[in-house]
Amino acid sequence: MPEVIFSVDQNLPMAQQAVPGHNRWHPDIPAAATVKPGAEFRIECKEWTDGQIGNNDSADDVRHVDLDPCHMLSGPIRIEGAEPGDLLVVDILDIGPVPQTIGENCGEGWGYSGIFAKVNGGGFLTDYYPEAYKAIWDFSGQTCTSRHVPGVKYTGIAHPGLFGTAPSPDLLASWNRREQALIDTDPHRVPALALPPTVRGTLAGTASGDVANRIAREGARTVPPREHGGNMDIKNLSRGSRIFYPVFVDGALLSGGDLHFSQGDGEINFCGAIEMGGYIDMRVDLIKGGMEKYGIHRNPVFMPGRVAPLYSEWLTFVGISVDHRNNTNLYMDATEAYRNACLNAIEYLTKWGYTGEQAYLILGTSPIEGRIGGVVDIPNAACSVFLPTEIFDFDVRPHGDGPIYTDRGQVAVASS
Secondary structure, eight states: OOEEEEOOOTTSOGGGSSSOOBSSBOTTSOOSEEEOTTOEEEEEEOOTTSSOSOSSSBOHHHHTOOOTTOOOEEEEEEETTOOTTOEEEEEEEEEEESTTOOSSSTTSSEEEEEEOOGGGTOOTTTTTOOSOEEEEEEEETTEEEOSSSTTBOEEOOOEEEEEEOOOOHHHHHHHHHHHHHHHHTSTTOSSOSOOOOOSTTOOBTTOOHHHHHHHHHHOBOSSSEETTEESOOOTTOOTTOEEEEEOOSTTOOEEEEEEESOOOTTOTTEEEEEEEOEEEEEEEEEETTHHHHHTOOSSOEEEOOSOOOOOOOEEEEEEESEETTTTEEOSSOHHHHHHHHHHHHHHHHHTTTOOHHHHHHHHHHSOOEEEEEESSSTTOOEEEEEEEGGGBSSOOSOOTTOOOOOOOOOOEEOOO
């Protein structure tokens, strides 16, 4: 096993760890560990809400989750010799839930997925599913099942939802300016258009005093992806992947977390992956001057690994850029097209007895493939959702006899 350079006790919140992690992006967060190029090491991670979600049959915890402290990031890790303009090369060697442990903490043999309430984060289909729901998933090797979503069994493709390098002061300031400008276009929107820096809930690693206060005032929230990587939620960024991260500060300061057991393209529920605490093993290296050399300035580039679920049969749903609620045509809107592909898949699954919420969570957690079919044929973009049929324990394909409706219960709901 590689050396553990960032360890966590899953029974303790991140702020009480021997070396605490952080939950904001800022160049002044002190390094928690230092490695040399070529080093192989392990980082242990908390589940992204720091233990706010329990293994139970109520979605009250999802309904009332406090998003100010999220995400819990392990790091930063300083890489010796890294300078602005370099590319940081990260190889994912292994990743998984808390090893050989069954317990109360997320990642100890189980994970969860959730539909967040519209008033508290929302999701891709929040106008259609505005309330909070949850499903618990039990792990068995590479597969998972849920008492809340019967009839399906997935082979997971474990991956980190969130990893990135630290921004420079100028890059951080540009993030905050542009996101505040977006918020100002509709400051009372629910859910919000973006999340500005918030002092409340800030965890600044080992920083203290004036430095910690500055990080709290200026630190960028970890919810969106940005130029440095961040919360990209790409399911194929898994074992065997190699990622090339732009370096903006000395030492690169790599941090991450938000580990997922399984997820579909888009993580459409917002908390749509099967969330878990666990570990990630990696190797790092540098390409000096790589940003200019390869023209990689604004976002990471990665090579997917060769480890993925081997599903061979798919049922594919298509959507176009039309808001069917009022028959309004949007111009080449791939987001609306993908939303409609998801809604079409959900309607289909309800014919077999799944509730809309169960079907929504299946699309968020199973290894669906999202595709852009066309973005040139005005006025409609076309997107598609490839749903693997082999995850079901019944024949979900269309046939002449029609769907067999079976009562499949419901996911966990909120009481208030």
